Amino acid sequence: MAITSKNPPALTARNLSVFFGANQVLKKISLDIAAKAVTAIIGPSGCGKSTFLRALNRMHELNPEARMEGEIRLCGEDIYAHNVEPVIVRRRVGMVFQKSNPFPTMSISENVTVGLRLNGMRDKKILAERIEQSLRMSALWDEVKDRLHAPAISLSGGQQQRLCIARALAVQPEVLLMDEPASALDPLATSKIEDLILQLKKEYTIVIVTHNMQQAARIADFTAFLYLGELIEFDATAKIFTNPAQKRTEDYLTGRFG
Amino acid sequence: MTAPNHSWRKFKNVLMQVVAGVCAIIVVTPLLLIYYHLARFGFSSLNLAFFTHLPKPVGELGGGMANALVGTFILLIHAVIIGVPVGVLGGVYLSEYGGTRFNWWIRFTADIINGVPSITWGIVVWGLLVVPMHGFSALAGGVVLGLMMIPLVMRTTEEVLQLVPGGYREAALALGISKWKTIVQIVIRTALKGIVTGVLLALARIAGETAPLLFTAFGNLGWAHSLTEPIDTIPLLIFNYAISPYDDWHRQAWAGALVLLLLVLFINVGVRFLTRDRFQLKG
Amino acid sequence: MENHFEMGLDGLRQKLLTMASHAETAVNQAVQALMQRDHGLAVKVRADDNVIDAFEVEIDELAIQLLTKAPLASNLRLVTVAMKVSQNLERIGDEATKIAKRARDLAQEPPVKINLDLPRMAGLALAMVKDALDSFVQRDSAAARAIIPRDKDVDALNKEMHQLLAQHMMENPDTIARCLHWIVATKSLERIADHAKNIAEEVVYLCEAQDIRHTLKN
Numbered sequence: 223m224a225i226t227s228k229n230p231p232a233l234t235a236r237n238l239s240v241f242f243g244a245n246q247v248l249k250k251i252s253l254d255i256a257a258k259a260v261t262a263i264i265g266p267s268g269c270g271k272s273t274f275l276r277a278l279n280r281m282h283e284l285n286p287e288a289r290m291e292g293e294i295r296l297c298g299e300d301i302y303a304h305n306v307e308p309v310i311v312r313r314r315v316g317m318v319f320q321k322s323n324p325f326p327t328m329s330i331s332e333n334v335t336v337g338l339r340l341n342g343m344r345d346k347k348i349l350a351e352r353i354e355q356s357l358r359m360s361a362l363w364d365e366v367k368d369r370l371h372a373p374a375i376s377l378s379g380g381q382q383q384r385l386c387i388a389r390a391l392a393v394q395p396e397v398l399l400m401d402e403p404a405s406a407l408d409p410l411a412t413s414k415i416e417d418l419i420l421q422l423k424k425e426y427t428i429v430i431v432t433h434n435m436q437q438a439a440r441i442a443d444f445t446a447f448l449y450l451g452e453l454i455e456f457d458a459t460a461k462i463f464t465n466p467a468q469k470r471t472e473d474y475l476t477g478r479f480g
Numbered sequence: 481m482t483a484p485n486h487s488w489r490k491f492k493n494v495l496m497q498v499v500a501g502v503c504a505i506i507v508v509t510p511l512l513l514i515y516y517h518l519a520r521f522g523f524s525s526l527n528l529a530f531f532t533h534l535p536k537p538v539g540e541l542g543g544g545m546a547n548a549l550v551g552t553f554i555l556l557i558h559a560v561i562i563g564v565p566v567g568v569l570g571g572v573y574l575s576e577y578g579g580t581r582f583n584w585w586i587r588f589t590a591d592i593i594n595g596v597p598s599i600t601w602g603i604v605v606w607g608l609l610v611v612p613m614h615g616f617s618a619l620a621g622g623v624v625l626g627l628m629m630i631p632l633v634m635r636t637t638e639e640v641l642q643l644v645p646g647g648y649r650e651a652a653l654a655l656g657i658s659k660w661k662t663i664v665q666i667v668i669r670t671a672l673k674g675i676v677t678g679v680l681l682a683l684a685r686i687a688g689e690t691a692p693l694l695f696t697a698f699g700n701l702g703w704a705h706s707l708t709e710p711i712d713t714i715p716l717l718i719f720n721y722a723i724s725p726y727d728d729w730h731r732q733a734w735a736g737a738l739v740l741l742l743l744v745l746f747i748n749v750g751v752r753f754l755t756r757d758r759f760q761l762k763g
Numbered sequence: 764m765e766n767h768f769e770m771g772l773d774g775l776r777q778k779l780l781t782m783a784s785h786a787e788t789a790v791n792q793a794v795q796a797l798m799q800r801d802h803g804l805a806v807k808v809r810a811d812d813n814v815i816d817a818f819e820v821e822i823d824e825l826a827i828q829l830l831t832k833a834p835l836a837s838n839l840r841l842v843t844v845a846m847k848v849s850q851n852l853e854r855i856g857d858e859a860t861k862i863a864k865r866a867r868d869l870a871q872e873p874p875v876k877i878n879l880d881l882p883r884m885a886g887l888a889l890a891m892v893k894d895a896l897d898s899f900v901q902r903d904s905a906a907a908r909a910i911i912p913r914d915k916d917v918d919a920l921n922k923e924m925h926q927l928l929a930q931h932m933m934e935n936p937d938t939i940a941r942c943l944h945w946i947v948a949t950k951s952l953e954r955i956a957d958h959a960k961n962i963a964e965e966v967v968y969l970c971e972a973q974d975i976r977h978t979l980k981n
Contacts, residue, residue, distance in 0.1 A: 281650070284653065336652075341657065389651075390654070390655065435835060464835075475835040
């Protein structure tokens, strides 16, 4: 399904299928992720949303039973090609998880720069700049600028999640994948994360998995509805949520199942 | 609003509480008795001379266990050099790499080895080192203690690494950090206290080993001048003195036992101190 | 297990249908009062308008409540359409009241000797209202679309009647006051047909998610 937007798509999936052992979890999914926009993946539990997200940054390779068919291209380049290292893909496609996980043995600033330092960057000036830049981008700078050396785990749940976002942004990825980033947070913290996403989309391509349809309606430009591993419908969010083309989408949105 | 059996149930609750309390006291009592006896019989012998002098020949009073103290120290260092790298890396492999079937066999074997009586280790190393070298040696003693440490450290390291939540590994990998760097800089760093605890506890355990050293280090009433000479350790000295017919040696055996117990106590207290909660976590 | 939201939506539909039947009855009775010079019936229609007004308030309140539950897709369209339809039904009730007022005034004076086929025009308008509500119940978009051009017929009839009345007024100046009442009554019927057309357009939006209001062919 082609989506018209001002830029060429940042990520394209063609006939993507993922198997865990003999179990086929994703069935020939093809879709274009628009650049500098928010794309939401919605669907009932077990429909393959997180599996699809993790295929976009080669995270399935950590699972020895996972097998993939099909193709995923990042700005035209096949990310699963033989000569492409997963580590490089993951620096261009970052990920934020459902449960915030700042490294407990590190301070706030150390957490932000860990991706840079462990990949070899030593220049203290650049690191200091990135700390401020990333924390500003994730709307956390004002709250922590006076205690950058405090342990990361001393922050509240919502702050920790924003720290994880800053950590992912510090590596300067092109795409940010978010797996239900606000589902463990209270409504106020959730609302801050959503505002942050709306800010970030000016610079980054964002793909967000969410089980909260209203969240998708609030922040996503495009929405994909997955069911039992298949892509049922993919369109502009406003269209899907007011007048979906597929009956299964309509049934899901009106609460008849899922 | 009381049910019919209320007073009977209340009595049962109190009864079980008392029984459990008494059992707890029974468990702790032997340890307290040991400390009491050691302190009573050994404390008076603890003086500076005891810690700095060599054993005197039979018949002469006085003397100390300086060589046994140093010997214990040297053998423990050797054990750490042999046991810790292999044990920790083995634990890392079990936790972070490898297919399931192979790992299962390794764990199974390690658990069996942990249960093997330590004297068997002594005989094995006797055959491997003492016989070819035509003599007992500190080296053999260090090797046997190190070999005993390996399965202990490997299993505790693996368990501690498994306690590190998978979320940290995922987050690190998602940042484009390579697997080995993730393991060293994130996983091991997070579990470091636990790994050190495991090493210290293994040390506390082998510090008191006597049987395997009977065939390897053998014991020495004087200084060992090189690693290929027999060497004395505190438990060996206690053993030799205790089975001797000499009262003065008996007295020193008590003192040695007290020192050994204090050493083990010191290591355990150190472990508690290291693993204390330093931060108040926010909700 | 009951779906409370579905029950809320059903309640909304039911209220709309009840309100519609009250509105249809009001128009029927108003026209009857007019044609039969029934003063009592005219007063009754005016009094019953309160019931219709109350329904509009109730339906809007229920709709707002349902909106807080963030309905999506066809549920969302149903709620917004219900609010629009209730507004149109309330206006139909108001127009019926206006007809009743004129009926009351005309009943107190001698009848005008003019052949106005008001019942036919009323019949057309009422049929549009009934068909619009039927298409809402049946979710029949084609039937709703068929209603829309019928508004032109009612408009034409209205124009015809106004011409007749204008003619009569010029020839019989003493009937001007009474003819003006008739002009207002026919205008109200024409407005009722307009509201029925609006309801049909809302039904098309509900079924097809297409907004056909204010398009040129209308």
